[in-house]
Amino acid sequence: MTGRSDEAVARALGEVLRDHGWDVAASARRLRGSLNDVLGAEADEHRAAVDAVVLAVEEGIVPDLLEAGRENLEDALPALTARLAEWGLAPAPAAWAVRTWAAHLPATTIQPPATRPPAQEPTTLPPAATAPEADVTLAPPGPAKDATVLPPTGTPNPVRPPRPARRRPSGRAVAVAGAVLVLMAGGVATAVALNGGDTEEPGRGDAGSATGAPDETVETEAAPPPPPAEPGVVLAAPGVRAPRVEGPLAMAGRSGGVRIAQLGEVDSVAVEDVERSAPEGGRLVAFRLATWACGSESCRPWRELGLKVAVDGERQALPAARSTDTYVVAVPADARKADLVLRADGLTQTLSLLDAEPGKDNIAVLARSGRVDRVGERFTLTERTSTPFNYDGVDRLSVPRDVTVSRAELTWFAGGVHPSSPRKAFLKVSSHYTIPLGSYAGSEYAFEPREMVFVVADGTTYEARDLDDGAGVNAVFEVPAGLKGGRLVLGGDSYAALSGSTQFTRTLTRKAIPLRFG
Numbered sequence: 001m002t003g004r005s006d007e008a009v010a011r012a013l014g015e016v017l018r019d020h021g022w023d024v025a026a027s028a029r030r031l032r033g034s035l036n037d038v039l040g041a042e043a044d045e046h047r048a049a050v051d052a053v054v055l056a057v058e059e060g061i062v063p064d065l066l067e068a069g070r071e072n073l074e075d076a077l078p079a080l081t082a083r084l085a086e087w088g089l090a091p092a093p094a095a096w097a098v099r100t101w102a103a104h105l106p107a108t109t110i111q112p113p114a115t116r117p118p119a120q121e122p123t124t125l126p127p128a129a130t131a132p133e134a135d136v137t138l139a140p141p142g143p144a145k146d147a148t149v150l151p152p153t154g155t156p157n158p159v160r161p162p163r164p165a166r167r168r169p170s171g172r173a174v175a176v177a178g179a180v181l182v183l184m185a186g187g188v189a190t191a192v193a194l195n196g197g198d199t200e201e202p203g204r205g206d207a208g209s210a211t212g213a214p215d216e217t218v219e220t221e222a223a224p225p226p227p228p229a230e231p232g233v234v235l236a237a238p239g240v241r242a243p244r245v246e247g248p249l250a251m252a253g254r255s256g257g258v259r260i261a262q263l264g265e266v267d268s269v270a271v272e273d274v275e276r277s278a279p280e281g282g283r284l285v286a287f288r289l290a291t292w293a294c295g296s297e298s299c300r301p302w303r304e305l306g307l308k309v310a311v312d313g314e315r316q317a318l319p320a321a322r323s324t325d326t327y328v329v330a331v332p333a334d335a336r337k338a339d340l341v342l343r344a345d346g347l348t349q350t351l352s353l354l355d356a357e358p359g360k361d362n363i364a365v366l367a368r369s370g371r372v373d374r375v376g377e378r379f380t381l382t383e384r385t386s387t388p389f390n391y392d393g394v395d396r397l398s399v400p401r402d403v404t405v406s407r408a409e410l411t412w413f414a415g416g417v418h419p420s421s422p423r424k425a426f427l428k429v430s431s432h433y434t435i436p437l438g439s440y441a442g443s444e445y446a447f448e449p450r451e452m453v454f455v456v457a458d459g460t461t462y463e464a465r466d467l468d469d470g471a472g473v474n475a476v477f478e479v480p481a482g483l484k485g486g487r488l489v490l491g492g493d494s495y496a497a498l499s500g501s502t503q504f505t506r507t508l509t510r511k512a513i514p515l516r517f518g
Helices: 003-020 022-026 028-042 047-058 061-068 073-087 091-103
Strands: 234-236 250-252 257-266 268-271 274-277 283-292 308-311 314-317 326-331 338-344 347-352 377-391 394-411 424-434 452-455 461-463 475-480 485-490 493-499 502-508 511-516
Touching (some): 022 028, 047 073, 047 091, 073 091, 250 283, 250 347, 257 338, 268 283, 377 511, 394 485, 394 511, 452 475, 461 475
Antiparallel strands (some): 234 326, 250 257, 257 283, 268 274, 283 326, 377 394, 377 502, 424 475, 452 461, 452 485, 485 511, 493 502
């Protein structure tokens, strides 16, 4: 990503949001297509920046930004940036993507405070037709002592929203209870209104009538639970939100990867607007999927990987629902396993939906983040030989090597070869050197495997290995998949070599380059 790409994609995003609104952020595919339409012929040039913006949608960053709003933005930014970095995006592009979305957040709309309706004038009753003169003593209404407030009947089961609903502050309504005392004297009626701070309206929770007599208690029946879902079924569930998974829970092959971003049990799920509960004695497990890095530079989205869910070995494909990345599986009471399954590259990999654990045959290195160290080291070593060699007419016993170490990567796939175990990985180092002498200048040469080793903190040394017998060197180190770092050591030793029929000894000065992985 360059500064030019950052600016172009940020402008394009603003234009897309103006034209389509924030609904476009509900679909990564739609967003990418809209951005490419705006960028036109320059879309390929800005692909890295577009990928970062789209990834923020795939990882659920945008809904969280909208929920935080501008008021809580600074508090939310570090955690949201870290989530993109967990996926494998470098810190700088991750921070840029989050802040680019944040820059387009709508201004917060503040609702005006609710106003109290104007007080009504007391009602004046008309004079009675006849007013017999008599002493009338009226008893005041009996107090609603120990009143029992019954819940409203017929309350439907709540529909689970995409996000946990914020609890609204419960306002206290001022109830007005009136007792009209009509005193008939001289044909004049007087109305007296009594105001009560928390008194409920008659008939809505009063324990007694106006005369103090107790009302008959009416019991309401609890709403019946939703009917159960079919055991083992997998349902598309766009309205369900499960707890976020801490750390990467992922699996990948050569050309595609998938991550479980959210995972947990839910009480019910809507199927065609009808709520369904768990099978008897079983459970409903919700999971949300997201894209993950793979074993090559170009990775297919997870929707194209043919993923399946297996409940005790019975497999079924995910529902073909392009509008959601969230699903629910109805796990029967006696089920021992429920897995997300990826079959690719001759391997079957699984992620447990019950205990959030990877399968024992999963490729461990492709499930971790921080697999690349962009080293960017340049330095010069000196090569000395026991026999002089002629370089453009000059015999030399020593020549300089200008070395570049550009990148180090932990991977599984290296041509047609892979490590000896799923718990192992190949450490592949991109390096070369040139000899800046006459006609040799400009040509790039590879280090021989015996000219380099990799050493970890406890002193364990890993020898380089040439993966094929063809021309050139394709050297890697086989290391543990969870490797955090160590030192790449070039040179520092002498060895016997052969040039044509000439045997000689070559010595290379030493250089150690630290490598670090997330």
